[in-house]
Amino acid sequence: MPIRILVWGENHHEKHHEVPQLIYPDTMHGTIAAGLRRVLGDDAVVETATLDDPEHGLTEERLAQTDVLFWWGHIRHDAVADEVVDRVHRHVLAGMGFVPLHSAHFSKIFIRLMGTTCSLRWRQAQDRELVWTIDPTHPIADGVPQPLVISAQEMYGEPFDVPAPDELVFVSNFSGGEVFRSGMTYRRGHGRIFYFSPGDQDYPVYHDAAIQRVLANAARWAHQDRPRTLPRLAMYQEGDYETPREWNGEPQE
Template identity: 65%
Template structure:
């Protein structure tokens, strides 16, 4: 993977930080989930520059200017998917199709942008009892698995299980196993237009999972994989003039 400088935007709805269990959030994620994830990228991706954006920012912090200056966008959401404006989802989709990388984390499986890009409900089975997650690499040698033990163990985590209503991935990188016997496709890649998309499930607001060194390594590897240095960003051409937003410039 290239170590060319990469511009990363970490988006977080930033709701749990002030609701639910703010004391636990303050202890585990004093800089918010977005801050913790951004620090992982800065520490493990040479030359990376990061910015963060949250739901309450104007245009959710995802303006044309910000997206045009973003090589890889990371997305974390959970309880406020419906509050994300459709015009912002349109904008993000257009930039992904044009070549921007997208990494969707954990409960972002229900985000409008992932549902839009995959075309399915993205629903799954879940149980939050703080059980143990064992993450197995099934695509040994994949760049996203570089330097990651096989398996690695997360001692406390929310269970995500099959069936997971997503299209068959282009690449299945990780599967997870849980104490109840459940399994889950926990790391998958897709190509959408010119953009690379990676979904990675380990990570939760109730547990300090984003401090886990192997989770941080996977996220950093995902950023490096999703980045396509030198790619000239352009929305794929279509033949239907009625689909006018597809033909607009991505920047």
């Protein structure tokens, strides 16, 4: 069965800012999706969703049909409804793969999954980034150049306020001497998470074939061919602490 991938995009810069419109005429999420289709071919079915879609394109039914969710957001994190964040969170815990990209480190869902501020140092300048493979045996690093050279990019630098990763796959350095843990894996519940930092809206990073290879590798790694059972919590009726009834996290009547 092909991997069912959903690429979620904020879709704000593509509508309101000239530079991203010129670089990504097919939108950022559309370009990411096209790269995944190019590398994965028949091994994946790739769809897209945006912030402006009903329920942000992340309905219960849509998530249930998604094996791996890619997420790109930047300046409208607060516009994502909390109930949608709750929904995505439950699906990640149940086994859906999750790949937050670049500024998604400040998304509500990534902060929820990490349990930290997820803050970092940054500098918006046309900077060269060298992405160094730290773990060449990791599946996400398969076929990735050493180093992967990004000629123009926004600088992200340490300290990065996230938990110690399960696996450190990539570390980047910049022309100003800064370093950054640019590719890290986590496991939350049954779900696999890969954070990858390259990909600012003002630079053509997602057109790069090596970047597309990293994202395709991440989709394969995050995908798990197993049934997904959403976590359920025990809820006790008032005055009754002996007989729990199941609660799926949705509001109760």
